[in-house]
Amino acid sequence: MNNRVPGISKSRFLILVLISSLCLLPLLGCRFLPSLHEVAESGSIEESPPSVSGPFGPLSMKESKALIDQVKEEAGPTDLLTRHVSFVEELSGQPLIAGNRVTLLSDGPETFAAMSEAIHNAKEHINLETFIIRDDEVGRPLADLLIRKRREGVLVNIIYDSFGAKKTPSEFFERMKANGLNVVEFNPVGFFDLLSWGQANNRDHRKILVVDGKVAFTGGINFYRVYSKSSSSVLRGEKDPQSRYYWRDTHVQVEGPAVAEFQRLFLETWRSQNGPDIAGGEYFPSLKKEGDSLVRVIASSPDQSISNIYAAYVSAMAHAERSVHLTHAYLVLDPGLRKAITDAAKRGVSVKIILPAFSDFWMPFHAARANYSELLAAGVRLFERQNALLHSKTAVIDGVWSTVGSSNLDVRSFLHDTEVNAVVLGTQFGGKMERMFEYDLSRSKEITPGEWEKRPVTDRIKERTARLFRYWL
Incomplete structure (x- = not known):
């Protein structure tokens, strides 16, 4: 019987085992729960x-x-x-x-529709924080919409994770910057940084969208083609399950006083990453009971x-x-x-x-x-x-x-x-x-x-x- 682990050579497997064992050494500073x-x-x-x-x-x-x-x-x-x-x-x-009013959202299409409506209605600012945003059939329409809102005078601030967006070309973000959007890369990381066992391992996995300080979204959904259709849909002709099926995920839309907490978290992360000055926005408007x-x-x-x-x-x-x-x-x-x-x-x-x-x-x-x-x-x-x-x-x-x-x-x-x-x-x-x-x-x-x-x-x-x-x- 072949007991070789698929996808990993014997030499690489032994190296990985050694590295994992080294985590027991306090010198590497590994934390535990x-x-x-x-x-x-x-x-x-x-x-x-x-x-x-x-x-x-x-x-x-x-x-x-x-x-x-x-x-x-x-x-x-x-x-x-x-x-x-x-x-x-x-x-x-x-x-x-x-x-608060909390709306449960299932899968990408329902979530993106609710987000798009909120962004379309934005009058003052849009704050977006995400782990993954791709230059694809999900990410490009979002970028186009955000650029259009900026041209209408809406302030747009974006935080994306450096590692999560590693497959997204820099031109995607440069285009947004060129059109007046404020864009911050969370904890920029290169290959050699990953070997430092330090801050490079800390990523921004949050998904937060706050519009005009009055509506917020959070959950597990990223801006990526795997969310472009309902999880009940199937890509015909694909045999690999990872490529054949769309992703099943969940998000929520929050309206009411709790929105201020999501706003506070976004702004704290912005400051921690030395983002450009975005003062002037009415980030904490008066919020009324919504539910x-x-x-x-x-x-x-x-x-x-x-x-x-x-x-x-x-x-x-x-x-x-x-x-x-x-x-x-x-x-x-x-x-x-x-x-x-x-x-x-x-x-x-x-x-x-x-x-x-x-x-x-x-x-x-x-x-x-x-x-x-x-x-x-x-x-x-x-x-x-x-x-x-x-x-x-x-x-x-x-x-x-x-x-x-x-x-x-x-x-x-x-x-x-x-x-x-x-x-x-x-x-x-x-x-x-x-x-x-x-x-x-x-x-x-x-x-x-x-x-x-x-x-x-x-x-x-x-x-x-x-x-x-x-x-x-």
Whole structure:
């Protein structure tokens, strides 16, 4: 039997194993995620009334309690709305924000249509932050639209990640600059920078669009041709699954007071990258109540001692009482997060996870599969999405705590990347998330313990190999 790992020569494989082993040396400064116990000890989890802000600033304790009590009444008893909410607030310093309308967006066409409408209606400014933007049938129309808005007098500011846009020609960005757009390359990186084991490994993985300070978008969708059609579409004539299927992903549109948090994050990143002066824009207009959703904008970056998003996920699963439904493209788990998931299943919580059946990168795909045996043994039910390349990063827990964002459940997102997630409390939005989860579930194949144990030896080798490099994936 040929046990060679496909796509990697023997010499290259040995070099990669050596490098991974060297990460154990403190001299390289490799960071690791805190244990579940350390996350719990990082802040008080005593039950206390959470802080809630509205269009005109912080609400009174009485008003805040009334809003939380209303969600509790709809959702039924759950620690998610007491101890967990207080813990995340203490750790992140971000209050819940009331008065928002949150629209759930599925796949590229629906998301791009909503974004295009917002951009068309822009009167004052457009702030865009993204990981990938390509010079293709998605990126070019966006660039044309932004240039047109700039000619109309709208201020346009763009942040793109240097590594994420490595396949985009510089002329694409130079054209935008020549037409008056302010464009910043996040953490410019060359080949030799990648060997420095330093800041070059820290990427901007956020996806944020803010228009006139009044509407914001975030989620997992990039500006790339794989999103040009619905994930139910197929490219005829293509045999490779990575090329044949469009990507399944999720975004949200937020209107209301929470938009100011996305704006603040964009401007902080702009300043951190020494972007040109963009003063003069009305970035923080007065915002009114647009809906009834309670939103917390959770951001994480490499300079945090504990990733706020990581802690929020661990705490939410630790306090789950009925269900944990995850839809994630990359599930490269550390011991703490894996324990939070398995502990939930062991105490009787219904834990279901939808994962990709194939991926754009084999290493994270097989690193995720390296967790399957332990998860299945604990009672977690695993499903693989068929006929689409799954790229979503979403969760809905107990039908009331939902999150959509850029962060994967992997070490890279929690240690190395700049990320943002929108957390929404409430059964109305939670119900929409559950229906989306059921839709993806109906198009997925369940992985049973018996079937999993029969997988070929070559797959097991790939899993063990990929797991060695989970720190960088």
